[in-house]
Amino acid sequence: MFSEHNLFRTRDLDQAREEVARVFCPHKLTTSDKSGLVNTVHNSVKREKVSLNYLDYGAEVHIEPGELGSFFLVQIPLSGGSLVHCGNQVVESNPRMATIPNPTEKLEMTWLDQSPHLLVHIPRPVLESRLSELIQRDLTVPLRFELGMDLERPQLAAWRKLVDLLASGVSSNQYQFHEGVHNQIEDMVITGLLMSHDHNYSACISSHAEPLTPRSVRVVIEYCQDASQSMPTVSELAQVAGVSVRSLQETFRNYVGLTPTQYLRDYRLRQVQKELTTHGSLFHSVSECAMHWGFTHLGRFSQQYADRFGELPSVTLRMRDS
Numbered sequence: 001m002f003s004e005h006n007l008f009r010t011r012d013l014d015q016a017r018e019e020v021a022r023v024f025c026p027h028k029l030t031t032s033d034k035s036g037l038v039n040t041v042h043n044s045v046k047r048e049k050v051s052l053n054y055l056d057y058g059a060e061v062h063i064e065p066g067e068l069g070s071f072f073l074v075q076i077p078l079s080g081g082s083l084v085h086c087g088n089q090v091v092e093s094n095p096r097m098a099t100i101p102n103p104t105e106k107l108e109m110t111w112l113d114q115s116p117h118l119l120v121h122i123p124r125p126v127l128e129s130r131l132s133e134l135i136q137r138d139l140t141v142p143l144r145f146e147l148g149m150d151l152e153r154p155q156l157a158a159w160r161k162l163v164d165l166l167a168s169g170v171s172s173n174q175y176q177f178h179e180g181v182h183n184q185i186e187d188m189v190i191t192g193l194l195m196s197h198d199h200n201y202s203a204c205i206s207s208h209a210e211p212l213t214p215r216s217v218r219v220v221i222e223y224c225q226d227a228s229q230s231m232p233t234v235s236e237l238a239q240v241a242g243v244s245v246r247s248l249q250e251t252f253r254n255y256v257g258l259t260p261t262q263y264l265r266d267y268r269l270r271q272v273q274k275e276l277t278t279h280g281s282l283f284h285s286v287s288e289c290a291m292h293w294g295f296t297h298l299g300r301f302s303q304q305y306a307d308r309f310g311e312l313p314s315v316t317l318r319m320r321d322s
Contacts, residue, residue, distance in 0.1 A: 001054040001078075001118065001167070002043035009041050016040040016057065023053070024073070024121070027065035031057070033113075041116075045170045049126050050186050052167055054078075056116035063111065068103040070310035072122045074149065074193070075099045076160070080115025084108075087257070089147040098149040098156075100197065104142055104257045104266075120163055122190060123310050125273070130190050135204045140221055141213070141256045142266065145199040155196035162189050200255075213255050216241040216248055224264045231294060234260055268293045269308050276316040286313045 008019045016038050017029040023044060031038055039058025044051060075082070081094040087105030091097065101107045103124055111117070128143055151160050166185045195205065213221075219241045223232075237260045238245045252260050275281045275289045283289035287298055290313070295301035305313045 001116075002045050002052065002170070005043050005045045005170075007042045007044050011037045011039055011058075013038050020055070024071075025065055025068060027063055030062045031059050032062070033059040047166075047170070047182065047186055049122065050166070050189055051121040052163075052170065053119040053121060054116060055119055057111060058113075060113045061111050063109045065107050067106060068101060069307040070103065070124050072100055072103060072124060072127055072145070074120035074122075075101075076118040076120070076151070076163075078116045078118055080112045082109055082111045082115060082117070084147065086147050091148040093148075096151050098151055099147050100145045100149055101147060102142075102144045102257055104144075104262070118163070118167070120189070122193070125309055127190060127194070131194055131201055134191070134194060135201060139201070141200065141217075141263070142258065143199055143201060144257045145197055149197055153196075159189070159192040159196045162192055214251055216243045216251055217255050220248065220252070220260055221263070224260075224267055231261075231264070265304065266308065268295065269305055272305065272313065273309055273316065276313055277320050279320065281320075286317055289313075
């Protein structure tokens with residue numbers, strides 16, 4: 001698949017890890033093969049919003065990326081399978097059961113031998129922006145999918161056909177679609193994923209209602225948005241919510257996928273990104289905008305921004321002003 005778009009082939013485990021990390025993110029990679037060798041093939045086609053990847057390690061491997069951070073990755077075994085742990089969810093994946101890990105939760109996987117995967121890479125801001133359009137408002141909590149994707153469900157089977165259609169148009173230089181058709185199919189893949197697979201905003205797409213969340217979470221979210229330029233402690237947030245620190249942290253983890261302080265940081269990062277992409281914004285420099293939203297350590301802020309959005313804030317600003 002996508003053989004005309006080969007990135008690399010290698011039998012060296014360290015090289016495979018380094019090359020895959022260039023495309024996705026840093027991770028740990030080990031193999032159970034006694035030789036210590038792999039037979040990795042990675043082909044990739046990068047579109048404007050969606051990237052399609054064929055990845056085969058050629059051996060059983062254990063992969064520990066931690067948190068993906070800036071992107072969603074639909075993983076579809078073409079044969080064989082994998083065992084995927086993400087947060088508190090575990091899925092045995094196979095060609096009929098894909099996975100989509102949540103980028104804010106720890107990810108750990110074992111890919112079995114003879115298990116090439118089709119990987120659909122969608123930047124987190126792209127998917128979140130489309131979701132905001134569907135529910136006609138900004139997101140209050142991060143988008144979180146159910147880890148397992150049953151591709152035999154009619155809605156997801158139809159979505160998989162859209163992925164195959166997009167793949168068929170880029171896998172051969174001889175039979176490519178017109179660019180406008182590519183763009184439309186790409187948009188359908190993004191929207192179709194949100195419409196066909198379960199996530200914490202699924203009920204909101206048709207009703208535009210707020211997602212059901214406990215009172216303590218709603219209170220803290222409202223407080224964080226009002227106090228976004230300061231950095232309240234977890235104890236202060238628990239006091240605002242009227243619950244214990246442990247209860248607040250567990251509830252946030254269950255319903256938001258982040259700790260309260262992580263949510264506050266994520267909210268402020270999203271506000272900075274919105275300012276840096278909005279023409280007519282009052283902020284004309286990254287440092288000015290970051291400081292306004294409470295980021296006092298600019299080096300740490302730039303790294304956090306890059307982990308969240310997949311690019312440095314200076315790049316975002318340059319694209320806005322170009």
